Amino acid sequence: xxxxxxxxxxxxxVTYVLRFFVxxxxxxxxxxxxxxxxxxxFAPTERGAEGGFSAFLERxxxxxxxxxxxxxxxxxxxxxxxxxxxxxxxxLLITRYRxxxxxxxxxxxxxxxxxxxVVVGLALVLAYSTGQGWFxxxxxxxxxxxxxxxxxxxxxxxxVSLPLVIREIxxxxxxxxxxxxxxxxxxxxxxxxxxxxxxxPSIKWAVIYGVVLSMARxxxxxxxxxxxxxxxxxxxxxxxxxxxxxxxxYEEPTAYAxxxxxxxxxxxxxxxxxxxxxxxx
Amino acid sequence: xxxxxxxxxGPARTTSRPSGLFGLTPASxxxxxxxxxxxxxxxxLPLAAVVGAAAAGGWGAFWGTLTDAQTFAALRLTxxxxxxxxxxxAIIGTIVxxxxxxxxxxxxxxxxxxxDIPFALPTIVAGLVLLSLYGPESPVGxxxxxxxxxxxxxxxxxxxxxxxxxxxxxxxxxxxxxxxAAASLGASxxxxxxxxxxxxxxxxxxAGSSLGFARAISEFGxxxxxxxxxxxxTEVASLKILKFIEGDNQAGAAAVAVLLLLVAVFTIVLxxxxxxxxxxxx
Numbered sequence: 001x002x003x004x005x006x007x008x009x010x011x012x013x014v015t016y017v018l019r020f021f022v023x024x025x026x027x028x029x030x031x032x033x034x035x036x037x038x039x040x041x042f043a044p045t046e047r048g049a050e051g052g053f054s055a056f057l058e059r060x061x062x063x064x065x066x067x068x069x070x071x072x073x074x075x076x077x078x079x080x081x082x083x084x085x086x087x088x089x090x091x092l093l094i095t096r097y098r099x100x101x102x103x104x105x106x107x108x109x110x111x112x113x114x115x116x117x118v119v120v121g122l123a124l125v126l127a128y129s130t131g132q133g134w135f136x137x138x139x140x141x142x143x144x145x146x147x148x149x150x151x152x153x154x155x156x157x158x159x160v161s162l163p164l165v166i167r168e169i170x171x172x173x174x175x176x177x178x179x180x181x182x183x184x185x186x187x188x189x190x191x192x193x194x195x196x197x198x199x200x201p202s203i204k205w206a207v208i209y210g211v212v213l214s215m216a217r218x219x220x221x222x223x224x225x226x227x228x229x230x231x232x233x234x235x236x237x238x239x240x241x242x243x244x245x246x247x248x249x250y251e252e253p254t255a256y257a258x259x260x261x262x263x264x265x266x267x268x269x270x271x272x273x274x275x276x277x278x279x280x281x
Numbered sequence: 282x283x284x285x286x287x288x289x290x291g292p293a294r295t296t297s298r299p300s301g302l303f304g305l306t307p308a309s310x311x312x313x314x315x316x317x318x319x320x321x322x323x324x325x326l327p328l329a330a331v332v333g334a335a336a337a338g339g340w341g342a343f344w345g346t347l348t349d350a351q352t353f354a355a356l357r358l359t360x361x362x363x364x365x366x367x368x369x370x371a372i373i374g375t376i377v378x379x380x381x382x383x384x385x386x387x388x389x390x391x392x393x394x395x396x397d398i399p400f401a402l403p404t405i406v407a408g409l410v411l412l413s414l415y416g417p418e419s420p421v422g423x424x425x426x427x428x429x430x431x432x433x434x435x436x437x438x439x440x441x442x443x444x445x446x447x448x449x450x451x452x453x454x455x456x457x458x459x460x461x462a463a464a465s466l467g468a469s470x471x472x473x474x475x476x477x478x479x480x481x482x483x484x485x486x487x488a489g490s491s492l493g494f495a496r497a498i499s500e501f502g503x504x505x506x507x508x509x510x511x512x513x514x515t516e517v518a519s520l521k522i523l524k525f526i527e528g529d530n531q532a533g534a535a536a537v538a539v540l541l542l543l544v545a546v547f548t549i550v551l552x553x554x555x556x557x558x559x560x561x562x563x
Contacts, residue, residue: 012470014470015384018376018379018380018384019380019384019386021376022376022377022380022381022392023388023392025373025377026377026392026395026396029434029437029438029441030395030398030399030438030441031395032414033410033411033413033414033415034398034410036410036413036414036420037409037410037413040413045418086316086319086320089312089315089316090316090320092312093309093312093313093316096302096303096309097302097303097304097305097309097313098302098303098304098305099305099313105317107549107553108320108324108325109320110549111324111328111545111546111549112324114495114499114545114546114548114549115328115499115541115542115545116498116499116500116501116519116522116538116541116545117404117499117501117502117519118499118501118519118522118523118538119331119499119522119538119541119542120327121526122331122522122526122531122534122535122538123327123328123330123331123538124327125526125531126327126330126331126333126334126531126535127326127327127329127330128327132531133330134326134330134333135326155323158323159323159324159327162323162324178302178303191306191308216401219403220402220403220404220405220406221403222403222404222405222501222502222505223404223501223502223519226523227523227526240403240404240405240406240502243405243406243409244405244505244506247409247506248506255409256409256413259405259406259409259410262402262403262406263402263406263410266398266401266402266403266406267398267401269401270394270397270398270401274394
């Protein structure tokens with residue numbers, strides 16, 4: 001084995017060329033732009049715009065910015081909650097029960113990840129908008145409006161992040177098998193007891209991992225939300241839509257401040273996820 | 282983080298035979314019913330509505346929309362850009378994965394985290410991040426706004442992790458013995474790579490590339506600020522859909538959307554085939 005190590009560890013000029021190339025590529029593509037966004041957040045290039053941390057906080061306290069972040073959190077909270085309950089349920093059904101169409105269902109579940117966010121928005125509009133949707137008229141007659149309201153935003157967000165929880169839980173359920181659950185139920189435990197005492201503890205980390213991933217995705221969703229939301233100030237303007245609106249309105253400092261918050265949130269998600277991975281192993 | 286998103290055999294899919302599974306109990310029947318209703322309301326019915334809207338005008342209208350000069354130019358640009366990005370990613374992604382697995386140097390772990398950032402960032406933020414360095418007022422004097430190169434750069438950014446994260450685990454698990462044998466028989470490092478290592482990486486590269494291609498075809502958020510949306514020049518498919526929706530042309534939007542949906546379904550099927558082939562080989 002020592003010999004192998006030597007063969008693999010032998011460093012020729014190619015090694016250094018590749019290393020240099022990769023570092024340069026990633027720096028130019030990711031690291032430098034990220035650095036630039038950070039510096040622009042605290043030192044705007046725009047004339048007359050104040051720099052520094054207190055100016056940054058001030059921009060975030062603007063009522064329309066607070067509204068946008070409040071709406072984003074509400075939408076993300078409900079979308080993640082729905083996806084978690086649905087995800088745990090459907091994962092149990094797919095891995096534990098036998099029913100016709102089980103395999104098709106498990107393939108279809110993956111579909112939302114590959115659908116373009118704009119298409120997701122369009123799909124919801126074509127199904128539920130009051131004017132042109134298939135079910136718009138029927139929903140209107142019972143007083144339900146989906147498109148242009150917060151429930152519509154929640155649906156769009158839930159759609160795009162639907163498979164994340166399932167993708168984490170299903171493989172774990174598959175791997176732990178059903179022996180312990182069988183034993184529990186043969187000893188007289190009810191279905192709920194078995195789930196709470198046997199199944200849930202073993203998928204705990206997978207659930208948390210899936211929740212973090214869905215949360216990160218939900219907070220940053222843009223395309224689908226953009227289509228179903230009126231997207232105006234104090235009217236369905238989420239954090240991501242606010243960034244677009246402000247940037248195109250030449251209010252760059254606010255756009256950068258809001259974007260920086262979302263950058264922090266995603267870096268935080270990355271850190272939490274890597275900590276969970278460590279905890280698991 | 283991206284590991285969870287790009288693992289080619291979609292983990293939700295169960296390939297094992299359903300042996301030892303329970304039959305449906307009354308409680309699970311209700312659960313399955315509720316789950317299916319929600320899944321239909323959220324995903325299946327809306328997607329069906331898209332197909333329905335595209336088909337409403339008949340084949341002629343559908344075909345007419347897609348072959349309209351401006352729409353066709355947008356579709357062609359989208360496919361060309363996505364194909365170019367996919368080729369670059371297949372090569373550079375493999376090199377990045379190689380360096381991350383085989384090389385040892387200070388700061389390597391940071392680079393490993395950097396790979397995940399494009400996925401973790403919201404797409405609109407990704408666009409803004411690129412614009413801060415390569416936009417108007419660029420400190421390096423490059424302005425990519427409303428250029429095809431800008432679209433290319435944005436797509437390279439958002440698809441960076443796909444190939445890297447599919448190739449990395451395969452490279453890690455590669456058996457050292459074969460390489461050793463090849464080297465001891467006098468093969469040069471290039472020959473060893475080409476004849477021994479590359480063949481076992483090909484399924485992973487293919488899987489990562491097709492995921493990246495599908496993503497590039499449907500990308501929207503990161504392009505909104507960068508692409509100037511000029512017809513025939515910098516208009517891509519997803520932005521064309523947005524323009525159709527804003528112009529109240531739902532049928533046109535649906536026609537382009539169906540095309541994107543087909544690419545998505547095709548990618549899923551392709552990945553399923555690749556992962557099954559790999560699974561069969563052991």
